[in-house]
Amino acid sequence: MRITCPNCGERDRREFYYQGDALALIRPLPDTGPADWDDYLHNRDNPAGDTRDLWFHEAGCGAWLVVERNTVTHAVHKATLAEKAKR
Amino acid sequence: MGYSGFRVIKEGLFGQKGWKPVWRDPEPKAEYDAIIIGGGGHGLSTAFYLAKEHGMTNIAVLEKGYIGGGNVGRNTTIVRANYFLPGNSEFYSHSLKMWENMEHELNYNVMHSQRGLINLFHSDGQRDAFARRGNAMINQGDDAILLDRDGVREHLPYLDFDNVRFPIYGGLYHPRGGTARHDAVAWGYARGADQRGVDIIQNCEVTGIDIEGGVVKGVQTTRGAIKAKKVGIVVAGRSGQVAAMAGMRLPIESHVLQAFVTEGLKPVIDHVVSFGMGHFYISQSDKGGLVFGGDIDFYSSYAARGNLPMKEHVMDAAMTLMPMIGKARVLRSWGGIMDMTPDGSPIIDKTPTEGLFIDCGWCYGGFKAVPGSGFSFAHLMATGNHHDAAAKFRLDRFRSGVGLMDEEGTGSQHNLH
Numbered sequence: 001m002r003i004t005c006p007n008c009g010e011r012d013r014r015e016f017y018y019q020g021d022a023l024a025l026i027r028p029l030p031d032t033g034p035a036d037w038d039d040y041l042h043n044r045d046n047p048a049g050d051t052r053d054l055w056f057h058e059a060g061c062g063a064w065l066v067v068e069r070n071t072v073t074h075a076v077h078k079a080t081l082a083e084k085a086k087r
Numbered sequence: 088m089g090y091s092g093f094r095v096i097k098e099g100l101f102g103q104k105g106w107k108p109v110w111r112d113p114e115p116k117a118e119y120d121a122i123i124i125g126g127g128g129h130g131l132s133t134a135f136y137l138a139k140e141h142g143m144t145n146i147a148v149l150e151k152g153y154i155g156g157g158n159v160g161r162n163t164t165i166v167r168a169n170y171f172l173p174g175n176s177e178f179y180s181h182s183l184k185m186w187e188n189m190e191h192e193l194n195y196n197v198m199h200s201q202r203g204l205i206n207l208f209h210s211d212g213q214r215d216a217f218a219r220r221g222n223a224m225i226n227q228g229d230d231a232i233l234l235d236r237d238g239v240r241e242h243l244p245y246l247d248f249d250n251v252r253f254p255i256y257g258g259l260y261h262p263r264g265g266t267a268r269h270d271a272v273a274w275g276y277a278r279g280a281d282q283r284g285v286d287i288i289q290n291c292e293v294t295g296i297d298i299e300g301g302v303v304k305g306v307q308t309t310r311g312a313i314k315a316k317k318v319g320i321v322v323a324g325r326s327g328q329v330a331a332m333a334g335m336r337l338p339i340e341s342h343v344l345q346a347f348v349t350e351g352l353k354p355v356i357d358h359v360v361s362f363g364m365g366h367f368y369i370s371q372s373d374k375g376g377l378v379f380g381g382d383i384d385f386y387s388s389y390a391a392r393g394n395l396p397m398k399e400h401v402m403d404a405a406m407t408l409m410p411m412i413g414k415a416r417v418l419r420s421w422g423g424i425m426d427m428t429p430d431g432s433p434i435i436d437k438t439p440t441e442g443l444f445i446d447c448g449w450c451y452g453g454f455k456a457v458p459g460s461g462f463s464f465a466h467l468m469a470t471g472n473h474h475d476a477a478a479k480f481r482l483d484r485f486r487s488g489v490g491l492m493d494e495e496g497t498g499s500q501h502n503l504h
Contacts (some may be wrong), residue, residue, distance in 0.1 A: 001386075001394050014396050018386040020340065020501045040488040042338035042429050044501070046327030048389040071341070072389045 003079050007061040019054040021045070022066050025082060048072055054082060089194050110154075110281035115288050118314040119147045121468060122306055124329060125322040126150025127353065128269075129446055131177075131276035131287075132461025133321055133468070135193075138283035140462070141469035146285050147315075149308060155273040158323055158423045158453065161229065163346050163380045164321050165359050165370065166455045167204050167264035169231070171223045174479030174492045175432055180227045181476035182459025185261060185269035189458060195275030197267045197374060204264030204359040205234070205242060207408075210255045213363055216258040232260040243360060246409055253364040253407060264359060268368050272457055296332040296443070302444035303333075310466070311400035319444045319468050324389065324424025326447040333440055337447065338429055338485045340501050342383040343422040344451045345393040347401065349415040351375030360408075366397075367404035377415055379405060383425060383451060385502065393422040425451050429485055431504035432492035435464050435473070436482040444468050445482070450504060 001013040021044055026076040031043055045051075055065045064082035067073060098105050103479075121137060123130045126148045137143040168183035170176045186199055208214050214233075232238075240248060240256045248255045277287055288310070295307035296318065300486035305314035322329045324341045352375045361368035366382035381401035384393045398420065405412045428434065428448035433456070435446045446464040449456055463477035473480075484490040485499070497503040 013394060014263070014434055020387075025481065034486055038338075039336065042485040042501075043336040044327065044340050045331075045336060046340055046387065048325075048328060048341075051387060053387065071387050074390050074392075074394070 001074050001076060003055065003065070003067055003076050005057050005060055005063065005065060005079060006081050007063055008057065011057070011060055015057060015059040016065075017056040017058045018055060022052040022054050022085070024054050025066070025085070050077070055079070090096045090196070100383035109278040109384045110287050113286045113288065115147060115291060115308070115310055115313050116286065118305070119145055120315070121146040121288070121319065122304065122313060123148045123319045123321055125289060125320065126154050126289065127157045127323060128273055128276065128278070129271060129320065129323070129449070129464070130319075130321040131280055132457050133446065133464045134280040134285045134287075134461075135283070135317060136462045136465035137275045137469060138280055138285050140465060143469060144284035144455050147313070148280065148285060148287045149291045149293055149306070149313075150287070150289045153289050154277050154287065155270045158379065159273045159457070160270050161346075161421055161423055162269055162454045163368065163370070163378050164266040164269045164372070164454060165204070165264070165330055165368070166199065166267055167261055167359070168208070168229050168455075169220065169224055169259070169261045170494060171262065172219050172492045175494055176223060176227045176412055176478070178459055178463070178476050179455065180229050182456050183229065184385065185286040185458035185462060186267070186455070187263075189272075189275070193275040193279045195278060199265065199267040200357050200373075201240070201265040202370075204261040204361075205239065205258040206261075206361045206363065207239065207258045208256050208363045210256060214256055214482075221259050225477075228283060230261060230263050232262070234260050242358060245355070245411055247407065250407055265383040266359060266372075268373070269454060276457075276461070293329060293332070296329075298333060298440050298443070301439075302398055302440055303440050317442045317444070317468055319464060321446045321464065323426050323447065323449065323453060325443070326426045330445065333438065333443055335438060338482075339426045339448055340387045341389055342385065343390060343393045343483065344380065344383045344386040344418055344425045345397055345401070345422045346378065346380035346422045347398075348372070348418050349377040350418050352377065352415060361398040362404050362408045365400060365404035365407070367401055367408060369405070369409075370435050376418065377412065383427070384422075388422075389424055391422050391424060393420075402467050426489075427501065429501050429504070430491045430493045430499040431495055433460070433480050434482050435460065435467060435477045435480040437467070438482070
């Protein structure tokens, strides 16, 4: 699996740390109820197919990326900087 | 029909022509008292114990593929009870006791081999952690022996004891740990369930769950609609998709776990051995293949195959620990879909829908749980109450934060287990 970092170009999967579903970018407000926090922290769509998740270019530029890929084929479609992809 | 030594000899004399299929291939009925979605090890053992312990025989197991074609037929076959935390500790202890009686209970040879499991440690800190784990195992009533370096050498003389970077300090020995023939476990439970009247329906994929007024009514399948008063979801890596049919989102991410097997060799590895400074564990199958694996790849996946970094890590660790393995040739590798929970521990619970139950989240450790999980899940489905051995496997522990079982001590978060 190779991921094309917007800053560094196509790089090996080893350079990246996987965080999880990109819903991590949509943090609930502190006073939102426990159900929203449960959804944010634990519950997942867990799709078999296209997904959006967060990766950290740990051994590269240090950017957080939103990676669009397919969980069945391992095809990586696109990676964008998380700061731009947010919301 | 039962099996016996006499029967084996008799069939041997007459060309093995007297063996018949050991479960039927029935058409699904219009209605059952209970339906189990998923004919893996856990689903089959659930059906078996529903019939045997609770007299529920008008039930069906729906399997989208074939029996033994999923993770139960593709794993590293390790059976152990070396857990540490309340919840896990009593459950796996109970499950191991069930393993020890499984062949009698099923009248089926699952080749359960209690050859002993040794978890190696490589530092003083690791020794302390394993001593503590061993004490927890003994307190639970199971067996654990803390071996020093010479003690390990007696069992495993072929290891590289003087590796400069990761010298072996000792190991935690669990004599009752071991392996079993994984396919036989699936076949034995399928046969036992079928003998008690359970319909095992293969090539039957569930496509929807019928719910009216918050009560489950049945399922839609590729072979038509089937009504049921109770439905149990036991689908491991596919839990997210099936739960979505009931409008649920689960605290589960599906990941890929790889394993490897070499060509058949003469007996050389007599135990189950795990390395303490990298993800590598190994045993030798009765056919002679070295069966070994590592950690998950650490990204969500349904591909049933992994990437190279984890393969390299596993091979590196193998060569570090037992350089002799470099002479063996890897025959094949595969990846299974693991239903990973945030704390790395499983779920056996009711769902918000009345009559709908779920058994999932076994992460990369489901095989050894096959008897205990089926027994406990059958108890829950039949009686509505949690069995004592699995009472802490609650779905709501993530939301409440109460009763999390983070066995590895890394935190209760999806990407940490």
